[in-house]
Amino acid sequence: MxxxxxxxxxxxxxxxxxxxxxxxxxxxxxxxxxxxxxxxxxxxxxxxxxxxxxxxxxxxxxxxxxxxxxxxxxxxxxxxxxxxxxxxxxxxxxxxxxxxxxxxxxxxxxxxxxxxxxxxxxxxxxxxxxxxxxxxxxxxxxxxxxxxxxxxxxxxxxxxxxxxxxxxxxxxxxxxxxxxxxxTRLLRFYSASAGMLMLMRLVRRQHLRPDGWVAVDYTDFGRRFCVSRTHVRTLLKAAAADGDIEVDARGRLRARPELVAALDSNIxxxxxxxxxxxxxxxxxxxxxxxx
Known part of the structure; x- marks a missing residue:
């Protein structure tokens, strides 16, 4: 350094x-x-x-x-x-x-x-x-x-x-x-069970794809983070409703640049x-x- x-x-x-x-x-x-x-x-x-x-x-x-x-x-x-x-x-x-x-x-x-x-x-x-x-x-x-x-x-x-x-x-x-x-963009993820881990997994997968769109298997996320499928879906859909996550016509998700920047700032x-x-x-x- x-x-x-x-x-x-x-x-x-x-x-x-x-x-x-x-x-x-x-x-x-x-x-x-x-x-x-x-x-x-x-x-x-x-x-x-x-x-x-x-x-x-x-x-x-x-x-x-x-x-x-x-x-x-x-x-x-x-x-x-x-x-x-x-x-x-x-x-x-x-x-x-x-x-x-x-x-x-x-x-x-x-x-x-x-x-x-x-x-x-x-x-x-x-x-x-x-x-x-x-x-x-x-x-x-x-x-x-x-x-x-x-x-x-x-x-x-x-x-x-x-x-x-x-x-x-x-x-x-x-x-x-x-x-x-x-x-403040991350507070919902801190307060939700496994929220920060789910956000990190979404963003990490997003960075691996050229267009950034991620097909999220809610059951798989739930298994990985010891929460229910419903909990995963509710959290990510709430973030989408507030404009932090985009959803395309195929139901794929992508964290908006502002949310990615918030996670980067946190890290x-x-x-x-x-x-x-x-x-x-x-x-x-x-x-x-x-x-």
Whole structure:
């Protein structure tokens, strides 16, 4: 990456890079590979509330220190942080946490030295999944700026994961304000079960066709993303009714340029925050090595 005053790439820098289309395709392919037709991991991505509970639990785990009360990942702190995004109520967060505990993603434990409080922690299985999840998100940054730069996340290094997730906490309000809430075209997909994954699959297939038209098999989409055929059809038809998706005389679909641009902006924003967290994590690891 060219030398700049910043230690990380901004969203505009990423969008303007001629390699962005290739990196976007790598990003979408990696995310879909991690979740399609895999019910256990789909639990984490079914809607915006679940996506954020998962991500924020991992961020709080990254910054958790037993001797620092302010860092404890309590239920109340989780609810407060998820609340910045406006996609899940406190009651919905309780239900998501209960479900994640039931399927083995999370565990609830007494807080250190204060058994009146409960903290939320990822299970070893979720930490292993997160290593693969984070690697998949650094693959496109490797396309943009070289794989050597991101050697630790691409190797699923556990120390890097914890440092990076801890650093990610500092980016969450920016993510809520600038990436999620400001990008209004995507809000329907965040709020719908598997909505963002379905949008990514549609756009990815669209980019593979010269005319961009995609014959969508609603049953196949439902199977891939663990939702009903009716749910897929309802979501995509609602987007079409609002002008975000075109439908031709043969019933084929095509995301309009404005919706594709909204998805590109979302991906670039996420990659920028990941690059920012990478810089902070590397600085943290270097400081630990020097101590």
């Amino acid at each position: 060219e030398a700049t005053e910043r230690a990380y790439a901004t969203p505009d820098r990423i969008l303007q890079d001629p390699r962005f289309p290739a990196s976007r395709d790598v990003y979408i392919d990696a995310v879909l590979e991690l979740h399609e037709a895999k019910p256990s991991t789909m639990e984490l991505m079914l809607d915006g509330g679940r996506i954020l509970v998962y991500g924020i639990v991992m961020a709080l785990w990254g910054g958790y220190r037993e001797d620092d009360v302010a860092s404890w990942p309590t239920i109340s702190r989780l609810k407060e942080t998820v609340g910045w995004f406006g996609v899940a109520s406190p009651r919905q967060i309780d239900l998501i946490v209960a479900r994640f505990v039931q399927v083995g993603h999370l565990r609830i434990a007494p807080a250190p030295n204060d058994r009146r409080l409960r903290i939320v922690l990822p299970t070893p299985a979720l930490i292993d999944h997160d290593r693969a999840f984070v690697r998949s998100h650094y693959e496109p940054l490797g396309v943009l700026f070289g794989r050597e730069r991101y050697a630790l996340p691409l190797a699923e290094d556990l120390a890097f994961l914890k440092a990076m997730r801890g650093a990610w906490i500092a980016t969450l309000q920016t993510m809520a304000r600038e990436i999620i809430l400001a990008n 670039a924003g996420r990659l920028s925050l990941l690059d920012r967290s990478h810089a902070a994590a590397m600085a943290c690891l270097s400081a630990s090595d020097a101590a």
